[in-house]
Amino acid sequence: MLHTSKDIRSPGLRTLPPGVERYFVRGGGLSIIEVLPEDKIEIINEEGKQICEIIVFNSKGKSDLSILNLKENSNADFSKKTISNDEKISKILKKKNLNLSNAKASIIFNDDCLMGEKITLTSKDKCIVMIAAPGDAMNVHEQNPPTDLTIYLNKAKFIETDEQFILPDPLSDPIIEQLVKRRTAETYSVKAGEYIQIIDPGGRQCSDFLAFDTQKLNDGIESIIDDKTTRTFMGGAYPGPGLFSKFYDGDHEAMIEVVRDTVGRHDTFNLACTSKYYEDMGYMGHINCTDNFNNRLDKYDINSRKSWSAINLFFNTAIDANNVASFDEPWSRPGDYVLFRALKDLTCISSACPCDVDAANGWNPTDIFVRTYSKEKKYSKAIAFRMKTDSEPKLTQETGFHKKTSELTRNFVEYKGFWLANNFTNSGTIKEYTACRESAIATDLSPLRKFEILGPDAENLMQYTLTRNVKKLSIGQVVYTAMCYENGCMLDDGTLFKLGQDNFRWIGGDEYSGEWLKEQAKKKNYKVWIKSATDHIHNIAVQGPNSRKILEKFVWTAPIQPSITELEWFRFNIARIDHETGTPIVISRTGYTGELGYEIWCHPKDAAEVWDKVWEAGKEFDITPLGLEALDMVRIEAGLIFYGYEFDDQTDPFEAGIGFTVPLKTKEDDFIGKEELIKRKANPQKKLVGLELVGHEPALHGDCVHVGRGQVGVITSGMLSPKLGKNIALCRIDVKYSEIGTEVEIGKLDGHQKRIGAKVVPFPFYDPTKSRVRA
DSSP states (O other), X not given: OOOOTTOOOOTTSOOSOTTEEEEEEOXXXXXXXXXXXXXXXXXXXSSSSOOEEEEEEETTSOBOGGGGTOOOOTTOOHHHHHHHTOHHHHHHHHHTTOOOTTOOEEEESOTTOOTTEEEEEEOSSOEEEEEEOOOOOOOTTSOXXXXXXXXXXXXXXXXOOSSOOOOOOOSSSEEEXXXXXXXXXXXXEEOTTOEEEEEESSSSOOEEEEEEEHHHHHTTOOOBBOHHHHHHHHTOOSSOBSOOSEEEBTTSOEEEEEEEESSOOOEEEEEOOOHHHXXXXXXXXOOOHHHHHHHHHGGXXXXXXSOOEEEEETOEEEEOTTSOEEEESOOOOTTEEEEEEESSOEEEEEEOOOOOSSGGGTTOOOOEEEEEEOTTSOOOOEEEEOSSTTSOOEEOEEOTTHHHHTTTOSOEEEETTEXXXXXXXXXXXXXXXXXXXXXXXXEEOTTSEEEEEESTTHHHHHHHHBSSOGGGOOTTBEEEEEEEOXXXXXXXXXXXXXXXXXXXXXXXXXXXXXXXXXXXXXXXXOOOEEEEOTTTOEEEEEESTTHHHHHHTTEEEOTTSOOTTTOOTTBEEEXXXXXXXXXXXXXXXXXXXXXXXXXXXXXXXXXXXHHXXXXXXXXGGTOEEOOHHHHHHHHHHTTOOOBTTTBOTTOOTTTTTOGGGOOTTTOOSOOXXXXXXXXXXXXXXXXXXXXXXXXXXXXXXXXXXXXXXXXXXXXXXEEEETTTTEEEEEEEEEXXXXXXXOEEEEEETXXXXXXXXXXXXXXXXXXXXXXXXXX
């Protein structure tokens, strides 16, 4: 749907009408909600092929399906099995005096229900409803992941308000629960090791935070979090959207560390709002955070200040290309929070900013809520990942291989909602890179998004949404392809596995590609199911000249399947570990390194076993773990593209250097973007080329590329190649200057004061004939 220029959408704020609550039941899990008389429960089977199990308890704690007009199914026992293994849910049931032993369950939906199928239930009385999405751990050979259900609770009676006030469930039993009313500030104390959760219940509300060293404060010394020290140690610019991992005082002592952040964008340091700010706007006497701080801190004999340099939580600032600062409404949604851990005894103060004259709080100051927790509890480090602006947040996850990789490094970075190793402690980036080129490596690539495409129109859907000719695929074959929007620009790239006549597995980089497939299937009225499998299939890549020898030691394949020795490039195997009844895995001869290599796909519960098998088999070949830094080096050498660098949604496949994925001459069927791609190919404007630079200073992503004064291109990726002994880069350039041998200059500083000479060269830089990867 196109929106006119008059439309203003704020999907991060209230997206539901008053009286409507939204819940999610995760595939293989369950949720519990309280329902009142005449409330309506709408259950949506978003991806289809997912049954739903329901247990209802009346106000006396007895099982009573009749409240929702449901009938018992004798084979419905998923909820009981799940609860018996879940201590947290068992405690909730016990606390509410709910008797599960004799509870009866009802099953709604069937195994073949369509995507988006809905059922609405009306409650006759007050009750507690337990809703489950049954499903066992997915077998990677099959396409049966349990998937999510969406629940809308339409309240029959509610109090309509203009504002939301959403408090997430406590992370554990709080020590302190403190409401910071709008336009005020509150103080509180924490001990070293305790946690501080600062919550924005209404969304779009700033909260300034200060912390004093309590011991020094007792000695009459005001030692607070220091902006200059923190920025210097953390290597951050000012202002810096986001949060530093640690904050320091002026004595270089760490005060707090950030454990969780569900927003992702804050102004790390600025002044808390001051009377001067409002006076200069003509609002004399306007209440401000600085005065609120001064008033509340007076009881600690802390001297008043004209301004306080604070951590500005939920404040949205930006610096443009011309170094001009600006700010806009905060990114925080109702219920978003930041979780700190105190590294020493602290005296803290938090504000609910009173600004109502600009976008700082969306022109509507609301409350802030603070909880503190015991140091005895441990919380995973995480930031929130949202597939769409109005999606429920998912905290950063650990992959199935994390238990093993975390034994080898503490250097992890967040990637697409998962923690991945950046490099490894006893190897390092260059050794990891070298091992990939000379021996063998294993690298965790589990954040790749996986979707099962099932049904009689599965091939039609993929033929229509991908640029490759899917109809040419044989069972057991893999194809690399682009996925484009209607204008011919790229949404995603990825690989498509053909598991059967009507069975495909799409593996891409963007979670939205699954949503896109659902949208197109609905438009075309295809009978097809798209089921998310990212959380049920994790994978490592085993790459390098010795990768085949490693897998030959433990991979079992059926006689009708090709052996590891026989498996050809861009083919996959249904396989097992060691023997025919061993752990199920899928082996594909694919990779992202430009070397002979394979990927192993398994369920997360089997990941540790897979890692151990690879490691044991690879010892004689000095197998090395490989992190993201080294992976980036080998993929640049191999001329492999990466989203946000070589392509984005303003780049077509030809400009991204993968024109070979668009067979316009041989694919007669229509596909999304085809007409525009025909025009774009006939009238190219940009082209991805290789560059070889003089000197030893690498080009960086975003560096400008010039011929004379005018800019003709931009660097997408660059590196110093240890293997080739060259300074190389990938560059998107005006087609006029794309011929091999053309001399250009990479601009540094302002693009003109310093230039690095370069020339256009063929790429891939490494193994241009792909003889190694095909070996």
